[in-house]
Amino acid sequence: MGRAACETCASANSAAWQMKEQGPRMASGGGGFSQVVHLHSTQKVPKEGKECPGSPAHSSCGHGDGPRVSSCYSCLVCLLTCGLYFCNPHSQNISSKLTHDTVEHVRYRILEHFHTSTEDYSVIFTAGSTAALKLVAEAFPWVSPGPESNGSRFCYLTDSHTSVVGMRKVTTAMNVTSIAVRPEDVCAAETRGTAASDPDCQLLHLFCYPAQSNFSGTRYPLSWIGEVKAGRMCPIFGFPTGLGALLVNNRVAPLLRKTYFGGGTAAAYLAGEDFYIPRQSVAERFEDGTISFLDVIALKHGFDALERLTGGMENIKQHTFTLAQYTYTALCALRYPNGAPAVRIYSDSEFSSPEVQGPVINFNVLDHSGNIIGYSQVDKMASLYNIHVRTGCFCNTGACQRHLGISDEMVRKHLEAGHVCGDDVDLIDGHPTGSVRISFGYMSTLEDAQAFLRFIIAMQLHQCDGQPLPQTTPGEVGAPSESEAQDAVPATMDRCSSSPRKDAPTDSGVSNDLPTTVAAVGLCPPLPMATRTQQTPSEKAAGVLDGGLGPRVITNLYLYPIKSCAAFEVTKWPIGSQGLLYDRSWMVVNHNGVCLSQKQEPRLCLIQPFIDLQQKIMVIKAKGMEPIAVPLEENGERTQICQSKVCADRVNTYNCGEKISSWLSRFFGHPCQLLKQSSNFQRSAKKRVKDQSAGSTATLSLVNEAQYLLINRPSVLELQQQLNASDANGKEELFPMKELISRFRANIITSGTSPFEEETWDEISVGSLRFQVLGPCHRCQMICINQQTGQRNQNVFQKLSESRARKVNFGVYLMHTSLDFSSPAFLSVGSQVLPVLKENTEHHELPASTKHQDVIS
Numbered sequence: 086m087g088r089a090a091c092e093t094c095a096s097a098n099s100a101a102w103q104m105k106e107q108g109p110r111m112a113s114g115g116g117g118f119s120q121v122v123h124l125h126s127t128q129k130v131p132k133e134g135k136e137c138p139g140s141p142a143h144s145s146c147g148h149g150d151g152p153r154v155s156s157c158y159s160c161l162v163c164l165l166t167c168g169l170y171f172c173n174p175h176s177q178n179i180s181s182k183l184t185h186d187t188v189e190h191v192r193y194r195i196l197e198h199f200h201t202s203t204e205d206y207s208v209i210f211t212a213g214s215t216a217a218l219k220l221v222a223e224a225f226p227w228v229s230p231g232p233e234s235n236g237s238r239f240c241y242l243t244d245s246h247t248s249v250v251g252m253r254k255v256t257t258a259m260n261v262t263s264i265a266v267r268p269e270d271v272c273a274a275e276t277r278g279t280a281a282s283d284p285d286c287q288l289l290h291l292f293c294y295p296a297q298s299n300f301s302g303t304r305y306p307l308s309w310i311g312e313v314k315a316g317r318m319c320p321i322f323g324f325p326t327g328l329g330a331l332l333v334n335n336r337v338a339p340l341l342r343k344t345y346f347g348g349g350t351a352a353a354y355l356a357g358e359d360f361y362i363p364r365q366s367v368a369e370r371f372e373d374g375t376i377s378f379l380d381v382i383a384l385k386h387g388f389d390a391l392e393r394l395t396g397g398m399e400n401i402k403q404h405t406f407t408l409a410q411y412t413y414t415a416l417c418a419l420r421y422p423n424g425a426p427a428v429r430i431y432s433d434s435e436f437s438s439p440e441v442q443g444p445v446i447n448f449n450v451l452d453h454s455g456n457i458i459g460y461s462q463v464d465k466m467a468s469l470y471n472i473h474v475r476t477g478c479f480c481n482t483g484a485c486q487r488h489l490g491i492s493d494e495m496v497r498k499h500l501e502a503g504h505v506c507g508d509d510v511d512l513i514d515g516h517p518t519g520s521v522r523i524s525f526g527y528m529s530t531l532e533d534a535q536a537f538l539r540f541i542i543a544m545q546l547h548q549c550d551g552q553p554l555p556q557t558t559p560g561e562v563g564a565p566s567e568s569e570a571q572d573a574v575p576a577t578m579d580r581c582s583s584s585p586r587k588d589a590p591t592d593s594g595v596s597n598d599l600p601t602t603v604a605a606v607g608l609c610p611p612l613p614m615a616t617r618t619q620q621t622p623s624e625k626a627a628g629v630l631d632g633g634l635g636p637r638v639i640t641n642l643y644l645y646p647i648k649s650c651a652a653f654e655v656t657k658w659p660i661g662s663q664g665l666l667y668d669r670s671w672m673v674v675n676h677n678g679v680c681l682s683q684k685q686e687p688r689l690c691l692i693q694p695f696i697d698l699q700q701k702i703m704v705i706k707a708k709g710m711e712p713i714a715v716p717l718e719e720n721g722e723r724t725q726i727c728q729s730k731v732c733a734d735r736v737n738t739y740n741c742g743e744k745i746s747s748w749l750s751r752f753f754g755h756p757c758q759l760l761k762q763s764s765n766f767q768r769s770a771k772k773r774v775k776d777q778s779a780g781s782t783a784t785l786s787l788v789n790e791a792q793y794l795l796i797n798r799p800s801v802l803e804l805q806q807q808l809n810a811s812d813a814n815g816k817e818e819l820f821p822m823k824e825l826i827s828r829f830r831a832n833i834i835t836s837g838t839s840p841f842e843e844e845t846w847d848e849i850s851v852g853s854l855r856f857q858v859l860g861p862c863h864r865c866q867m868i869c870i871n872q873q874t875g876q877r878n879q880n881v882f883q884k885l886s887e888s889r890a891r892k893v894n895f896g897v898y899l900m901h902t903s904l905d906f907s908s909p910a911f912l913s914v915g916s917q918v919l920p921v922l923k924e925n926t927e928h929h930e931l932p933a934s935t936k937h938q939d940v941i942s
Contacts, residue, residue: 170183175349195208195384207368208331209371211330212329212377215248221291221331235262237289239256239290239293240292241264242294245483294309298433298443299480302432302524303432328380341371343363347374348373351363405526406443408444409525412523412525417430425454431447444529447522450463450541461509462893465865469877470536472536474521478506480506489516489517489519640835641833642658644666648671649672649682649867653695659911664832670762671694672738673692673758674759683875687876693706702715709752715745719739737766738761738762739763769782770792772900791859792901794899795831795896796895797840797896799836799838800895800896804884804895805820824871828870829868829896843896846920846922847920851919852917854901855902857899858898859900861895864882864895
């Protein structure tokens with residue numbers, strides 16, 4: 086029975102090789118070996134569940150985090166459900182011995198993968214490749230400088246991961262010199278035949294470099310190991326996300342020094358005396374505590390499945406490189422009508438051979454003037470096409486500096502400007518702080534590459550004749566036919582986009598034949614701003630006058646009681662200490678307590694809350710569901726406070742009860758709960774408000790950044806005109822005004838005198854209330870969601886990005902200042918808005934989008 090179950094999973098996994106799915110088509114990560122790494126990450130055996138996780142319903146992870154079907158995971162589940170039990174290997178019972186023997190077999194399998202054996206190498210399992218590097222740094226037999234020698238040296242390539250560079254902190258503590266070596270210096274020394282070290286030196290040194298750059302995919306020669314002639318530590322093979330391995334040459338293993346000892350590493354020790362004898366085995370001596378044995382066991386099945394599906398690593402190498410070479414050639418060929426390239430690729434090779442280049446492409450997208458479009462904008466756009474990319478510097482500052490021309494001083498200035506690793510600050514003074522990276526894994530296909538190329542073309546939105554380019558259906562990545570791809574990618578080549586070399590591999594044994602030539606597509610700059618059209622009577626009544634100086638008034642008021650759910654429109658509403666009373670006071674969380682937004686669950690917008698202040702209840706409605714009521718305030722005697730997280734802030738919340746949890750779970754089809762921010766908890770705003778008394782800070786509800794969000798009708802109208810003008814089907818009202826306003830989920834809608842004038846305001850007054858303008862709202866993909874249907878349409882984000890110089894800002898944040906609660910305060914529709922302009926504001930009569938473009942030019 087056990088064998089039959091495993092064969093069932095094996096059959097499903099074999100079919101997965103050719104299976105077409107709705108999950109992300111492309112993700113970041115390395116190719117080749119790194120794809121094997123990601124295949125066997127930390128999959129935990131579920132406590133419940135009868136479906137085989139290898140079924141298509143569970144196949145949704147991108148290539149950078151593992152293939153779409155986790156073969157090792159499904160096989161392991163089969164083993165466990167077929168009566169095989171694994172437990173801590175540090176024991177003598179039957180299950181422990183089975184676990185121990187299985188883990189040892191996996192060690193043999195890893196060594197076999199690297200064409201070696203236990204006679205020469207030992208495998209030490211770690212908590213990841215970073216832990217393996219830390220182990221090397223701590224156990225290496227460093228020699229500090231002394232009268233007779235200069236001591237050991239730690240040398241590392243500048244094109245190295247942060248985890249490598251971080252080893253220098255260990256060496257610094259031991260007074261050991263660390264030396265950063267540039268790739269070009271090693272190549273120059275190789276050419277000159279210069280010895281890398283003194284042959285008479287008997288000290289052990291360590292030189293650390295990647296076999297493949299995680300930034301650009303450059304593959305560095307393994308022959309450097311023999312030429313350096315220093316400490317002969319082994320290469321490191323990491324299994325990210327919780328499982329890693331260190332391969333140690335048995336000849337140098339006795340030289341490694343270890344101070345700490347944990348469970349399972351001791352042959353004997355005394356609790357009351359300094360007596361400790363380590364185990365003889367290298368692995369047992371260095372594997373402190375219980376290793377992640379379920380992940381290790383899954384590793385063996387992953388190796389087997391990979392071999393069965395692909396025929397081996399050589400096939401994977403040829404397949405992934407061919408796809409990368411095809412995509413690289415097409416990207417190099419993409420040009421605007423003025424001849425300017427559409428992308429800038431960062432590479433040390435021309436993708437001529439898999440021996441020098443891995444299946445990784447690092448680039449930035451350019452506009453028609455050659456200006457870089459920030460990586461965060463590209464990332465947001467890619468997600469609309471269900472394409473997941475990596476952005477930033479990828480924990481490799483050295484390579485990032487070299488390829489992007491970022492000096493050491495610029496790194497320091499970027500930090501002072503507020504940029505830190507991993508954020509979305511992509512441009513500072515017009516200079517990029519990072520880039521975009523894609524990669525190909527063994528399950529990547531030609532259709533994946535073509536879909537990515539179509540996305541890059543679609544970012545420019547229009548061809549010269551004004552007709553939209555072929556685009557994928559929202560929510561999935563299209564896969565054009567080969568002839569369509571050649572039609573969609575056809576014009577002039579530049580110096581970096583020559584046709585694939587004749588000697589380049591084209592038959593990998595695991596992929597379809599790829600087109601051998603790629604031509605370029607003509608890309609047009611964004612369309613000029615649409616001409617203003619006649620407004621409707623209702624818009625004129627609201628004060629939206631044709632270039633006139635009509636009154637600025639509040640035309641609409643919205644609050645969003647439940648974060649990411651539908652709006653509740655009011656005409657007059659009380660002001661609280663955190664903004665509009667009960668605005669974003671509740672949130673929906675998943676079974677792990679993580680706050681849900683429309684990015685993950687678009688159907689949140691179909692949940693409609695209504696607040697009844699007299700009855701002190703919130704009624705929640707949704708199509709197909711019976712209305713349900715929730716009290717506005719908690720019962721202090723029975724409420725159990727729990728901690729949650731919103732926008733990196735800790736907040737105190739309480740659960741609104743099992744009844745509403747069941748209601749939400751039925752609606753979404755998976756476990757959900759409704760939490761409310763505790764009335765006794767004060768969440769402080771990060772930005773300080775002017776005129777605030779010393780020691781006091783403004784407080785927030787469960788909002789993202791500020792108490793209020795304001796948008797201006799003329800700004801919406803301009804965007805509406807641009808969207809309708811770009812509609813290829815000739816529809817006059819593709820985006821109705823009210824529907825478009827709802828996408829931006831603002832609290833206050835005003836009638837102004839010109840588009841984007843709100844970005845020139847420093848503060849506003851509404852009656853006796855004063856509000857400080859904190860700055861523009863940087864928009865995400867949520868504006869693509871129709872708030873009435875939950876359907877996505879990427880045109881809104883594309884057009885806004887295009888018209889606003891690639892910075893997707895819309896609306897401004899407000900915080901009230903000097904609020905007096907001695908008497909009730911209200912906001913009302915029809916109230917006049919009196920703005921105060923920022924100091925030194927110029928051309929405030931012009932649309933902000935026009936001003937921004939003028940500044941750039």
